Amino acid sequence: MKIAVVGTGYVGLVSGTCFAETGNHVTCIDIDEKKVKKLASGTITIYEPGLEKIFIRNLNEKRLDFTTNLAEGIKDAQIIFLALPTPPGEDGSADLKYVLGVASELGKLLTDYKVIVDKSTVPVGTAEKVRNAIAEHYKGEFDVVSNPEFLREGVAVDDFMKPDRVVIGTTSERARKIMGELYAPYVRQGNPVIYMDEKSAELTKYAANSFLATKISFMNEIAQLCERLGADVDMVRRGIGSDERIGKRFLFPGIGYGGSCFPKDVQALIKSAEQVQYDFKILKAVETVNENQKLHLLPKIKHYFNNQLKGKHFAIWGLAFKPNTDDIREAPALYIIKALLAEGATVTAFDPEAMHNVKQQIGNVIEYANDQYSTLNNADALIIATEWNEFRTPDFDMMVQKMKHKVIFDGRNLFDVKAMQDKGFYYESIGRPKM
Numbered sequence: 315m316k317i318a319v320v321g322t323g324y325v326g327l328v329s330g331t332c333f334a335e336t337g338n339h340v341t342c343i344d345i346d347e348k349k350v351k352k353l354a355s356g357t358i359t360i361y362e363p364g365l366e367k368i369f370i371r372n373l374n375e376k377r378l379d380f381t382t383n384l385a386e387g388i389k390d391a392q393i394i395f396l397a398l399p400t401p402p403g404e405d406g407s408a409d410l411k412y413v414l415g416v417a418s419e420l421g422k423l424l425t426d427y428k429v430i431v432d433k434s435t436v437p438v439g440t441a442e443k444v445r446n447a448i449a450e451h452y453k454g455e456f457d458v459v460s461n462p463e464f465l466r467e468g469v470a471v472d473d474f475m476k477p478d479r480v481v482i483g484t485t486s487e488r489a490r491k492i493m494g495e496l497y498a499p500y501v502r503q504g505n506p507v508i509y510m511d512e513k514s515a516e517l518t519k520y521a522a523n524s525f526l527a528t529k530i531s532f533m534n535e536i537a538q539l540c541e542r543l544g545a546d547v548d549m550v551r552r553g554i555g556s557d558e559r560i561g562k563r564f565l566f567p568g569i570g571y572g573g574s575c576f577p578k579d580v581q582a583l584i585k586s587a588e589q590v591q592y593d594f595k596i597l598k599a600v601e602t603v604n605e606n607q608k609l610h611l612l613p614k615i616k617h618y619f620n621n622q623l624k625g626k627h628f629a630i631w632g633l634a635f636k637p638n639t640d641d642i643r644e645a646p647a648l649y650i651i652k653a654l655l656a657e658g659a660t661v662t663a664f665d666p667e668a669m670h671n672v673k674q675q676i677g678n679v680i681e682y683a684n685d686q687y688s689t690l691n692n693a694d695a696l697i698i699a700t701e702w703n704e705f706r707t708p709d710f711d712m713m714v715q716k717m718k719h720k721v722i723f724d725g726r727n728l729f730d731v732k733a734m735q736d737k738g739f740y741y742e743s744i745g746r747p748k749m
């Protein structure tokens with residue numbers, strides 16, 4: 315099939331590349347000339363494991379190309395995906411100016427039947443707005459479909475190629491058939507394509523992310539209780555996760571969820587609810603719990619140092635909001651760094667992928683190390699903020715040699731509490747006994 319993808323951000327680039335991978339011809343369109351030039355010449359613009367290889371292959375085999383020209387890019391396409399940003403507006407609701415702006419442009423360009431697909435996470439009712447924006451200029455036949463993505467950063471290629479499910483929101487038989495054909499190669503293993511109306515598809519995306527965020531905030535509150543009652547959240551997690559109704563995944567307590575999706579989508583769903591006079595109480599609590607959880611380690615650190623962080627030096631392992639990404643949006647590490655600096659402490663940090671982004675955002679108010687061990691020189695304590703695999707079995711002897719004090723505050727529960735005690739560390743983690 316011939317496909318156009320408008321927007322070469324994270325979702326657009328992963329989707330475009332993966333659609334090309336099964337033999338479709340994909341043209342990606344973006345207004346950013348520099349980016350388009352880069353991509354067209356074979357330089358990938360995001361960090362996503364496994365993506366570069368298939369990006370290069372499809373580029374070389376001429377199934378993937380890039381342009382800044384919308385008219386040219388969509389000319390031969392049967393399906394046009396909109397993968398545009400929907401940033402939170404001032405009141406937290408999703409801002410649709412990019413999506414509706416392109417829809418209006420499309421209205422002026424369409425000359426024959428095409429399927430226009432909302433891939434971005436958009437509030438309920440957006441498909442209708444897109445339809446109206448196009449129909450204002452184009453009187454011919456077209457369909458608008460809602461097809462939300464459920465990609466996790468770090469495993470997005472796998473999530474795309476073998477999705478748990480594909481949600482297609484359309485009431486048009488014609489569009490349904492085309493979308494079904496497009497996705498057939500991705501659901502060969504039998505996972506479902508779930509057809510529904512546009513509004514339900516739009517809400518499905520928000521409901522999925524909000525539910526997962528709720529699971530995490532719930533476990534973070536259980537962890538708080540564990541700390542106060544002397545229980546071990548790891549045991550509770552296993553105890554409840556074996557119940558299939560609850561499930562083992564997404565029950566890991568930590569220092570809060572971050573990233574581009576959960577915080578934004580939870581906020582947007584609260585706002586959407588407000589707009590129809592519904593007070594979404596659970597989600598408001600989920601948000602508050604998460605805000606507090608990002609700084610959960612702070613009181614522990616302050617308590618250990620008798621409220622005197624001035625002049626103390628901290629090592630931080632991990633800056634990205636989660637492993638296998640360089641994304642630092644809403645990353646708990648940044649909240650911790652800000653709080654430490656405000657107390658007069660100094661920080662040296664290391665992250666395998668995200669340091670360039672942090673440098674760009676906060677500059678040299680902290681030091682950056684070339685590897686995890688170099689952060690530890692003269693450190694009064696180590697704080698672990700992201701669970702990169704390479705932090706899981708470190709050389710503890712080397713750590714001991716470098717650190718001023720053997721003190722670790724672990725926001726991701728990487729190590730066994732008893733083993734750390736045996737090694738002589740003062741070790742605090744989330745929701746587990748101190749020993």
Ligand code: UDX
Pocket residue numbers: 463464465466467468523526530563564565566567568569570571572573574575576635636
């Ligand atoms: C998420 C959704 O999973 C994906 O389906 C959607 O399309 C986009 O948003 P992503 O933001 O890439 O994906 O991250 P994810 O792996 O889901 O993790 C989100 C956050 O939750 C991270 O900050 C992570 O550290 C945190 N998390 C996750 C926990 O704190 N505990 C857990 O048990 C799982």
